[in-house]
Amino acid sequence: MKTLSQYTIKRIMSETKRVTIQDIAKRADVSISTVSRVLNNSAAVGEAHRQAVEEAVAALDYRPNIFAKGLAGGVSMTIGILTQNISSPLYDAILYHVLQGIRDSGYSAIIADGQWHPDESRQSLQSLLERQVDGVIIIGGNNEEAHLIELAGAMPMVFVGRHIEGYEHLCICIDEYTGGYMATQHLLDRGHRQIAHIMGIATHPDAIARRHGYECALRDASIEPQAAWVVEGQFTQSSGVLAMEMLLTQGQTFSAVFAANDQMAYGARLALFRRHIRVPDDISIIGYDDQPHSGFTIPPLTTMRQPTDVIGRTATAAILDLLKGNPVATKPLTVDLIVRESVGRIYR
Amino acid sequence: MKTLSQYTIKRIMSETKRVTIQDIAKRADVSISTVSRVLNNSAAVGEAHRQAVEEAVAALDYRPNIFAKGLAGGVSMTIGILTQNISSPLYDAILYHVLQGIRDSGYSAIIADGQWHPDESRQSLQSLLERQVDGVIIIGGNNEEAHLIELAGAMPMVFVGRHIEGYEHLCICIDEYTGGYMATQHLLDRGHRQIAHIMGIATHPDAIARRHGYECALRDASIEPQAAWVVEGQFTQSSGVLAMEMLLTQGQTFSAVFAANDQMAYGARLALFRRHIRVPDDISIIGYDDQPHSGFTIPPLTTMRQPTDVIGRTATAAILDLLKGNPVATKPLTVDLIVRESVGRIYR
DNA sequence: CTGTTAGCGCCTTCAG
């Protein structure tokens, strides 16, 4: 059975001829080169001609054929987005706002998932490049830096939630250290002195920074951080349960816990529930990320807000700028965190 | 300031010539047409030649230039995904599995967000078509059916979570009626007789179906559904809070609530918490969708599982099939729901 | 069965 139908179908349905650069050339009574020139602003053009062309473009509702542009060695009007693990609440939120920003920019977004896996990431990135994306937004991920840097030199690229030495101007990242500090400070302010910490994946820069903030806050309050107060999680809910279990079975005494993200905080909270330990009456919890659910936890979870909207918008604005040719216009970006005061009471 | 850099950049970095159909033609010592033929399996080719070509393709690690294919009037190796409101947990989960299925298929996914808005949806869909996507997966949404049907006749297209009259073979949907019935039945089995229902958006087919299931379950248990037991929500958490408030202030008596989705269930649960009404001791709640958080709610939420993985896989398998030319191979699909027995106790 | 040829729509030298 022959299956050449794909192409025939295409041909049939595109019978409705799209207006091409030729059409507007004719209407504006100039050559196609001139049209191309005004379209891309790639060379000076007589004012009269320019206007004629622009008029024609508007009148005929011309849309450039992406494939032709791409073939001609040019631009693909496509922005590649390398994300990690779709359906992770935080990254989805950022992704959402990034897409939001790309909409109406004339660009399309093609997204690839790196799964937090170096090999996968590399492959996904590769496939994006093969698609001749004009720029790339890399959200999180753990690709080799060397590879990224090489690419970053050759094409518009911004990094979200990741610090790349020497490319800070392309990194949109959060001051995780301060975030951890503030969270801990918040508990200290409430009178807590024995504060445990469920940290994220031990090798994860964010996890390290948050923990660092936690420890510094303690020290600044003249409290010596206890190694036993810190237990490692995986940023997942279930790891939060385990972490809390561990803290409890180890017989540690503490009146509050700072979890390095909300998902682990949820897990921790469940572990306490199972043991009939009240929150926040017996133990207080503060999370991190301000997941949508946080306000609906019982009791509502105090947490650190990740300004995903700002992050997303900043990221798109950045590549769009780079794409537009405003090079290095992006400054080192740092977004502040906000303590969201939950409805729940805090111990003491 | 001239900004023609985009193209120059492209040109520079693609200096690393990609192998073209010509290269492999040369290596296999055949004409480019023959190569094209074996590549697309678009016509019979001598076995010897075919092998030679395949060998060359493998040896040179040839990857077709998508833009050239597209320009030549052919295929774009791209699947368009029209989704609704990214960062909605349920749709994200489906999206995740869809992307998962597309990965390694040779196709790329370009996604557009319809925002649950007819105009937006139409525009997004339009932009996908302009990109010459080879097929489209429409997840949810509320585009005009007429438009969709017209398109569906012209190109591979499948619908997820939506019923389109006459195109059932392209719809991957859930039996929401049965879902609602089972949820209610579950409560009845636990001895509840007065069961309230927080329904979704009143015009939403799923919401209607779930409510219908709810009512039928009651009737089958010889309980006449009370209009006052049903209050409309918006599928959002906060609307769940309001809905529960409404039920309580109206002075309705009920021992259990069936919320049309988990997000509203969370909201309802919070409303009860604020009023110091215990769950499930005083009132039981059952949700719908089995959001990741459900198991971490306090107490863990009993809910109806949406098999997002199956849905996603089925959807991709379907368009991939359509794309491959196996037309109408997709049968009317209906996926069952599973009651996930939560950890928490249920009233009585 | 196979090679040759004419575009697809657009960008970019290259002469005016």
Place this chain on the structure above:
DNA sequence: CTGAAGGCGCTAACAG
């Protein structure tokens, strides 16, 4: 400043 012409990589007739 502007038009003409070549080519990007690939497919689809068209003749063998």
